Amino acid sequence: MFQLRTLICVFFSWSAYCSVNDTIEGIPSRKDILKLANEASNLLHESNFEKSFATSRLALHYALALKDNYLIAKSYNTIGANYEELSEFDKAILYYKKGLEFANLAENDTVKNWINNNLGNIYCFEKKNHKVGIPFLNQSLLFNEKSKDTTKIVYTKSNIAWAYFDINQFEKGKPYLDFVNKYSLKYGHESDLVILNMLNGMYQGHIKDYSKADLYFLKAIEIGQKTNNGVDLATSYLEYSNHLFKIEDFKKAYLYLVKYNQLIKEINNSQNIKRAKLVGINIELDEYKRKVGTITAENSLQYQNLKKSKVIVVLFIIVLCVLLLQMYTLYKNYLFKKKVNLDLTLANAELIVAKEKAIEASMLKSQFVSTISHELRTPLYGVVGITNMLLEEHKELENSPHLNSLKFSARYLLSLINDVLQINKIEENRIVLEDLTFNISDEIEMIVNSLSFIGKNHNNTIEIKLDDEIPEFLIGDKLRFSQILINLISNALKFTKDGTVTVFAKLIKTEGIKYYIEFKIKDTGVGIDKEDQNKIFDKFTQVGRKEIDYQGTGLGLPIVKKLLELFGSTITIDSKLGEGSTFTFTIAFDSDLKKTNEIINNMEVDLSSGQVFTVLIVDDNIINCMVTQKIIEKRNYKCIVVNSGKEAIKRLENASFDVVLMDINMPEMNGFEASKIIRSMGIVTPIIALTAFNKEEVIEEALSAGMNDIIVKPFESYVLFKTINQLIYKDSEPLNV
Template sequence: MKKYILISFFFCAGFALAQNEKANIENQINTAGKYFNKGQYEKALELSKSALVRSFKINDDYLIAHSYNAIGVIYDEFSQSKHAISFYKKALAYASKTENDSLNDWIYSNLGSVYYFSKIDVEKGIQFYKKSLKFATKINDSVQITYTKLNIASAYFSVNDFKNGINYVRQSQDYVKRKGTHEMQFTLASLLGIYHTHDNQPEMAMQYYNSAIAIADKYQFQSYLLNIYETLVTHYKYYRQPELAQEYQEKFNLLNKTLYSQDKKDLLKESAMQIELDEYRIQLERIELENEKQFQKLQESNRVTALFSVLLVVFLVLLLTLYRSNKFRKKINAELSQANTELQLAKEQAEEASKMKSQFVSTITHELRTPLYGVVGITDIITDEHKELANSPHLNSLKFSARYLLSLVNDILQLNKMDEKHIVLETAVFSMQEELDAIVNSVQYIADNNANELIVAIDPKIPTFLIGDRLRLSQILMNLTSNALKFTRNGKVKISMLHTGIQNDTHQIEFKVSDTGVGIAPADQQKIFEMFVQVGRTDEDYQGTGLGLSIVKKLIALFGSSIHLESELKKGTTFRFTIGFKAAQDVQNLTMATEKVLQTPSSLKVLVVEDNKINQLVTQKIMDKHQIKCDMVEDGFSALHLLETNQYDVILMDINMPIMNGFDTTRRIRNLGIQTPVIALTAFDKEEVKEQAMACGMNDIIIKPFEPEKLFEMIYQLVGESQ
């Protein structure tokens, strides 16, 4: 059964705003609504996105909610339910700040529509509609009351609850006939047609359907016309008239293809990411602007202090008597005290702004890593459970996109750490060959897409195992290699390592990443190492944020080295740098650890404390794949209850949980005398939570998303130590 929904695109036509910019934004969204009703969705989306950015700049909660709602309606129209719900909820968050009942009414109505129309949860959709109805009744908005009642009736019809549905139709009928808009008249006729179809009154049903078609044709309601075609297909199938059902099915297909082409859907997906990036950019700009203001205040205070110092010297020379000298001294002391107070306040405000920026970046990366753990994990699950999809381009694209987004999140966090000088190189034993294999596996998808040959050459003089920060080195090579592959088509990309000598027991290794791609113009060769700078976009649109090479340059500087560039347009590019590593003399433990991970006993019993349902599923599948017994609970109290009667070899503990977080749960476990190893399984950066984790009794930390092998290596090591 097709559903008929009246979506609140406009908040209030002709709403009087005092300021000119606000009025312009309001008019812009209203214009977007007109394009939406005509089926011109690209224009509607462009205007709505522009309105959102302008609303953020003037910091108007009402208009921000207004814009988010408009964008959500467009995504809802294309059945992009996840994005639509996200935008509606953002709209609701800003609407709550305005204490505007009308805003809450419209947004709850649209939330009801997306849950019901997309068949996510019809009952939940009805509950949202009823919340909307309460707000509409509270403000006595007859139009919105009627809209909402018709939506509730449509939802009840969709689950064959015609008894409740027809009651709402009858409550709305009188108002629609007297004052109803054309959309209301169309919806009422459609719903009465559906009701009479299922009441075995086909002639009466067709009268209402024909009335609905006439309204849609007259006022060019293309999406409504699509709905009535689909309903007529259902109607004729119900009365066993296949020829007529086929006729309207063909009309439906033709109109659906015109309104909802794949190009338009692709545009929406790209726009969703752009909207989120615009939001983050605006928030960061606000923080930077606040920092600049505080810095200016600090400079002004310094000038005031300098001026007072000069005046103090002048007055000391001029004052001849003790009385004037004492009076002058008191005055200067008071003024200096005030200046120092202002300086201290300015310093604290600047530090607070910097702290807010760090917290913002940390929160954003955590909130993105959590769903990415689910995306990456579920993608791996699909690959494992459906071997026939192993080579699916769509699944590979999903994997690549998830890992690309994860890389972007890590880049942002990395830059923030570098700016605050929080990065210290680690020292650990690693295999250069294994790191290169991992990099090649990660970028092979890009190489295949661009028909490139990826070549790796390692000087045999380089020791098998080295000591150094393998993570930072991998980041450098990964960024350079993925860049080379993206800017090369039908060519070659080569990663080479040359042993150039030994200095003070340190093996000097020259790294080169070269390609046969588009090359970089001489005028752009210094710019590319700056943040957010991208070149070479005139002919083709290469993906990227402009952060990669900036991070590479800073990471190489941490190793005490520098990067060199050689490039020629249309012939290719080579990046070169040298880093020294000490050779690992005793690699037996590393080799044994790797072998033991592969032999992890299935007799292990693990307790997972995780509140996110999707992350529970992913972690459960990882444990099942390795034949490890696993109990799953969603909060700290449940974990404590299980530990009273069960013993486990290891506990995987999420940190950010409701009721009782992972730190408090672990602290209570240790207070009970339970010494089972606890591993923090979190999306927070390790350095942010390390101190708290160790203080409460956790044994180690692993960051989501993670490689299962790293987790099992950690589990085996901790279990072995505890035994």
């Protein structure tokens, strides 16, 4: 009998939810509904069960209409507490559990705490199901400890202590009782003193301190009589009677049991409780009405669903037909894709074959270019060499137009071969830029001077305009840079008559040691039509030949474009027919004095001291042998000529030479084979390959054969002598890749 102790948990915090003032038409505001719910709680506390029931019923009606889970839970909690006070414990449990459902939806710890506490009390003290009840009380204690409300903690722990005492587990309940004894005077209520003294009496009786037990029980009865707390007083009568019965004071035990029965009878027979039960019946009727309404709504919904079922069936059949049609379409698509995939597989196989053929064709092209260049370079070496010999030996022929034409034609043919090889190298990514120190002013002057004969032929003047801000020495690949300028300036001179070609160089920005220089090649020639400006960078393409026949391979500008790509640059053109053309590009060169000095110090110099060397020439081509011999003897070197690799080996067995000039492509025994045999004999004489093959094509085989360097024919004589001197003075070091 612990009904009135639930009243403390029914009070609600007014400040938590009073800020919401939303109203629905025909329904009071939330603030007003909360006021009704609080009024119902107060009436319950005053034991005015009839009015408390009626007010809770009205608050529940409005809360359900407003769909406010917190207010619904609060109303159900108050209704459950009323039923608990009327000893309708099953109904109380029913409404408490309904309230707990809505409290969980509201996620409000306060109302969940109250309902858990009330359920715990009913299960423990009325239904005597402590196994179910104590977990509810422990859950309530968790909420109290979370909110740090000591008053509620004292209250809940007294209930837990009583629950354990009720099942004779005094040792488990003792810690809770100790806590309540310690804090009850500060945080408890006067009405709680009845139960607190009763619990202390129960514990003292358990430990057989009967005198203290009597004092506590009598104190509880005294306070209950003063405060007119009928329910807690009746409980104290009952527990004291049980205690007296245990100590075999049967007369006194019977006396207090009679008092308990009389008090309970008075409470149950009061008019308030009877009227309250009638109001409770109305609340139950409301619940039944709500259930009936729900069932009616469900039936109506089922009827509507049945009414729509025919439409649904028809729609289902339509959807099924659409799905079947889609499946058929998917199947057709599958067959189509299967056929397409098969076609693609066959096409891929054909593409693979085509790719292999293209690779093979590319290799054949490279091989063809290499072979053609070799076959052309060999006779050209003789033509250029003999022409130079004639000009040197017969000074009177220096101005001969026929001999000059022969020399020009030979050099033109050599330039054509070099262009073809150059574009082939670039396309195969076999060019790597080098870092060399050069004076840009000297480099441009040298290029302009070497092309001046073209300018004279067309009566052109060449101007150079250099920015003074450009450093004296730059670091970069001067050979590739020279190729770019030579192609652009020679083109400008060829397509200009009686005009001017200007070379501009301007520093536009610097970033650290990088100097970005903008170059412009401007002419006053025939110009290029706008439609043709995109074509001029294509290989073997020439424009404007309908009017005048300009010599050239059509490779100059494509080479320029690809070389600039290696520099990370691009070229632009600005041209109008009859007004001339301007080609513009920018290259970033380094300028670092320390690095420049290092490069200059590491440069190879001509170590020739005028010493006479003995040279062995090995070549099967009589004309080439004659040209090479003349070049060697002009330097006053001693020279021995043999026409095969075998003869060279015999000569080296019987005589010593300072250097061997070895042709590669010879019958019976080529230069590689001869060099291997020479090295196997322990002969360390430097061997220089004189060949018409491109250097990159034979360098690996030359290294493995023991050769020291390679010179490609035709060559300038100073290159040959520089190489000879370097090898002799460096003790025949191996070929430097």
